Amino acid sequence: MEIQKLKDLLKKAYAPYSNFQVAACAIDENGKEYYGVNVENAAYPSGICAERSALFGSVAYGAKVGTFKEIHIISKKEGIISPCAGCRQVMTEFMPPEAKVYQYSNNAKQVRINTVAELVPYSILESDIK
C-alpha cells in the first residue's frame, strides 16, 4: 500500500480522550484496501481501535472474513506500534495465520512485519468452541 495514504489517515482518528491517534489499512485477498482509525468514547471501553475499525467496517462493503492477507498500522508513537491483543483476537478471525501485520513507526521509516500466528500464539478459533 501507499504509505503516505496511511500517514494521512492519522489525521482522521477520533481520539479526544487519549490524544493517541492510530490508523490502519487492511487488505483482502483481492488486494482491496479498507481503512480504519481509532474512535474513542466518553465511556472508554465503548471505543474501538483502528485495526478493528478497518476490519469490522469492511464486511458490509463486501470483504470476506478470513481472507485478509495484510494489515498495516501506524500511530502517533515515534517508535514502532504493535496492535493491542484485543485487535489481535479479531485478526485471527479475519486473517489466516500466515497473513502479515505491518507495524510502522510514526515517520514510517521503520517497520516490523509479523505474521498473525507470531502475534497470537495458540489462537482461539471456531473449532475450539464447537
Added chain:
Amino acid sequence: MEIQKLKDLLKKAYAPYSNFQVAACAIDENGKEYYGVNVENAAYPSGICAERSALFGSVAYGAKVGTFKEIHIISKKEGIISPCAGCRQVMTEFMPPEAKVYQYSNNAKQVRINTVAELVPYSILESDIK
C-alpha cells in the same frame, strides 16, 4: 434511505455463532450513507454489532463523530429490532440527542422511530468525565 438496500445488506452479515444477522445504515449531516453488519468472533465478546460497525467504520472515510442524523437498523428478527445498549452508548457520541433511530421489522413493513435521547435517557458524555 432505500430500504431494499438495507434488506440486501443482511446477507453480508458474518454471524456464524448466533445465526442472527443484523444490518445498519448510518447517515451523516451531509446525507452520506455508511453501512455496517454484525461481525462475530469465536471469542464472543470480541465481535461487534452492525450499528457500531457502520459508525466506527465511517470515520476513516471522512465522517465526523457527533454529526450523524439518522441510523437505520434491520435484522433477522420478524418483529422490530432495537439496538443493544452497547451500541446506544456509541450512538451518544456519534449523534446528537435529537437524531433518529429507525428500527425495522425484518420485512421492513413496520418501523419504530426513536430519538437517541429516548433510547439513552441520562446519557454519559465527554463533559461528565472531565
Added chain:
Amino acid sequence: MEIQKLKDLLKKAYAPYSNFQVAACAIDENGKEYYGVNVENAAYPSGICAERSALFGSVAYGAKVGTFKEIHIISKKEGIISPCAGCRQVMTEFMPPEAKVYQYSNNAKQVRINTVAELVPYSILESDIK
C-alpha cells in the same frame, strides 16, 4: 447498603488513564452485596466499568444472573453519575426490568433512582435473538 462503604470503594478504582474513579455495589435477591470498581487498560477499549465489574465478578461467587434487585453507583463526578449504556446492556441480563439503579453524587447527598427499564427502554433479551 451502607453508603460509606460505597464511597470508600472509590479509592480502589484503577483509573490511571481517565483519572475518573467509579465504584458500584450490586445486590442480589438474597441481599448479598458484590462490589466493583472501574479497571482501565492501556488499550482503552479493553478496560471495564465499575458496574460490569461488580456484576460479572459475582457469578463465580454464586450469584445468579437475572436475580439482582439493586445496583448502587458513585463516582468522582460532583453531580449524579449515570451508568454508561454498555453497562446498562449487562444490567438487562442480570436484573429484571423493575430492579433499581441508585445513582449518587460524589458526596452521596443526592441520589437518582431509576428502574432498569427506565434506563434501557426497548431492551434486547435472549428471546429476541433466538
Added chain:
Amino acid sequence: MEIQKLKDLLKKAYAPYSNFQVAACAIDENGKEYYGVNVENAAYPSGICAERSALFGSVAYGAKVGTFKEIHIISKKEGIISPCAGCRQVMTEFMPPEAKVYQYSNNAKQVRINTVAELVPYSILESDIK
C-alpha cells in the same frame, strides 16, 4: 491452586448462548485467589470471558493491578484451552511479563504453562501511549 476447585467452578459459568463454559482463577502476589467464569449476554459483544471476570472483579476486593503472578484456566473443551487475545490484553496490565498462565484440558490431566510474554509478544503498555 487446588485443581478440583477450578473444575467445580465450571458449573457456575453463565453460557446459555455458546454453551461453552470457562473458569479461571487468578492469584496475586500475596497468594490470594480470585475466581471468574464466563458470563454471556444476549448481545454477544457485551459478555465477558472467565479470565477477565476474575481479574477485573479482584480490584474492588483489594487486589493490585500489575501484581498477579498466575492465572489458571479450564473449559468445557476436551483439550487444552488458550485464553482469547482480548483476555491476554487485560493480562498484560494485571500481570508482569514473566507471570504464568496455566492452561488445562477439561479433565485437568494436561496443562500447558506459558508466560504472559509468550502469549502476547510485543505487548502494548502504558508507556506506549503516553
